[in-house]
Amino acid sequence: MNFTGAHILSIKQFERADIQRIFDVADAMEPYALRRKVTRVLEGAILGNMFFEPSTRTRVSFGSAFNLLGGNVRETTGFESSSLTKGESLFDTARVLSGYSDVICMRHPQAGSVAEFAEGSRVPVLNGGDGANEHPTQALLDLYTIRKELRSNGRSIDGLRIAMIGDLKHGRTVHSLCKLLCLFQNISLCLVSPKELAMPDYIVEELRSAGHKVTITDDLASSIGNIDIAYSTRIQEERFASKEEADLYRGRFRLNQSIYTQYCEPNTVIMHPLPRDSRADANELDNDLNANPNLAIFRQADNGVLVRMALFALVLDVADQVDNYSREVNWYNSLRTK
Ligand code: CP
Numbered sequence: 001m002n003f004t005g006a007h008i009l010s011i012k013q014f015e016r017a018d019i020q021r022i023f024d025v026a027d028a029m030e031p032y033a034l035r036r037k038v039t040r041v042l043e044g045a046i047l048g049n050m051f052f053e054p055s056t057r058t059r060v061s062f063g064s065a066f067n068l069l070g071g072n073v074r075e076t077t078g079f080e081s082s083s084l085t086k087g088e089s090l091f092d093t094a095r096v097l098s099g100y101s102d103v104i105c106m107r108h109p110q111a112g113s114v115a116e117f118a119e120g121s122r123v124p125v126l127n128g129g130d131g132a133n134e135h136p137t138q139a140l141l142d143l144y145t146i147r148k149e150l151r152s153n154g155r156s157i158d159g160l161r162i163a164m165i166g167d168l169k170h171g172r173t174v175h176s177l178c179k180l181l182c183l184f185q186n187i188s189l190c191l192v193s194p195k196e197l198a199m200p201d202y203i204v205e206e207l208r209s210a211g212h213k214v215t216i217t218d219d220l221a222s223s224i225g226n227i228d229i230a231y232s233t234r235i236q237e238e239r240f241a242s243k244e245e246a247d248l249y250r251g252r253f254r255l256n257q258s259i260y261t262q263y264c265e266p267n268t269v270i271m272h273p274l275p276r277d278s279r280a281d282a283n284e285l286d287n288d289l290n291a292n293p294n295l296a297i298f299r300q301a302d303n304g305v306l307v308r309m310a311l312f313a314l315v316l317d318v319a320d321q322v323d324n325y326s327r328e329v330n331w332y333n334s335l336r337t338k
Helices: 018-030 056-069 090-097 113-120 134-154 170-180 202-210 242-247 257-263 297-315
Strands: 037-039 047-052 074-075 103-108 124-132 162-167 188-192 213-217 231-232 269-270 327-328
Touching: 018 047, 018 134, 018 297, 047 056, 056 074, 056 124, 056 134, 056 297, 103 113, 113 124, 113 242, 124 134, 124 297, 134 170, 134 269, 134 297, 162 170, 170 202, 202 327, 269 297, 269 327
Parallel strands: 047 074, 047 103, 103 124, 162 188, 162 231, 188 213, 231 269
Antiparallel strands: 037 327
């Protein structure tokens, strides 16, 4: 695809070569993300960071990624601080805000809303999550993480064995990740969820059409024995009609060190898009896994900065200029020693 000026709305817009391009640019961003070097390549550019649902990682890592490229960030968080509450349409809002920004990231609770917004925008729009539909930049950072973690085990994405666990009906990260895996070969997926929260049929169909082996189950123990990646997800309480309904499923699939030791191969990598729900009645990834070197969740979150820097550099067409505007940093930074 031609990245310059493109909206990033869905994983469906990518071909495999595009993913390789994003990952190559993300690799090149590491000295900047680790603050070994700084670049001013986007000096003067403005990111409109618009989040109409709660977010920690996506909002802050988009903002940090833009700052690390030398740009400025303007944030809008919550409907109450926007004229959308006065009945303004997404189209009009986009038309106006795209006059104030060079690129816009948006999260919104309704499926399809970010694409609708993009139709009114005069600048590239990046989807930071639209309802239960998609979270394409999360899928890209997830796959980037999978690639890195597998490489250290001498494996590649083709041939991957992965279990996705939890709320697969409402989890937009797993929806996007499945679509992304359709670009690769010979994947074995075990989809572990309560029957009521199963992966949507159309996504299972897409996986099978891509030639992948898909197993659907509600039994965790029998699903995590022969896998490279255990990808856990939270029950998406905000997508249920009531907290009580979400409570029916919370805590159904818990991974802790004891279960990991009993059932998983020793190198199985544990991932989660985060936030994990650490309340006692949920706890899908126990804190006792924090000392497990195969717990990749924080490396995964760190990789979000690299991938989002790559996307900004590509859509604003500066990927090949980043180093031309760089210098070494002059402050002490503990990230450089780790
Ligand atoms: N993974 C993710 O989207 O996290 P946030 O909701 O904190 O952005």
